[in-house]
Amino acid sequence: DTEVTQTPKHLVMGMTNKKSLKCEQHMGHRAMYWYKQKAKKPPELMFVYSYEKLSINESVPSRFSPECPNSSLLNLHLHALQPEDSALYLCASSQVGGGKGQPQHFGDGTRLSIL
């Protein structure tokens, strides 16, 4: 079991649908992340939120829209996705900086399939 909870675990959607992925943590972490992982590839960073503000966007297409409504929740809104967006979407959280090296803690992801 992980301390970062992602829902749903699986999602199948059509290219015209709108859906959202949800991530929740209660460890008091103020940095939250979205990663994308294609099959047999390592995870790739998409977005970073620090203190509920977007701090890094790794040139992600606008059909992916992140949202951090509070310090415990992170959403990823999906619209007009393409089949190549099918992947495992991972959420992570960590303490913010501090100069001591703060590890990130991951959820088990949402496996997304685009029809």
Next chain:
Amino acid sequence: DAKTTQPTSMDCAEGRAANLPCNHSTISGNEYVYWYRQIHSQGPQYIIHGLKNNETNEMASLIITEDRKSSTLILPHATLRDTAVYYCIVLGVGGSNYKLTFGKGTLLTVNP
């Protein structure tokens, strides 16, 4: 952040120590060495990290060479459940603190 080099795959017998090497010859003074693993169908799991000194926790030990150009993750008594892809990542603190860049990692297979 410095690049890392890891073997593509390794095998280990159950109950024996698993020693996973990582080269990071371009590491700079303020960069940490992190180890994560990913078991099939799960998210990455943080294992351990260190700056200069060797580190040990309930999961593993991290040995960093004196020149910091390489490190070894040691799982003292490997079990079948340790079969996973192990990622060695070098990460600087400060402005780039948040950007974990995963390489291809090492697939460790623990055999009965």
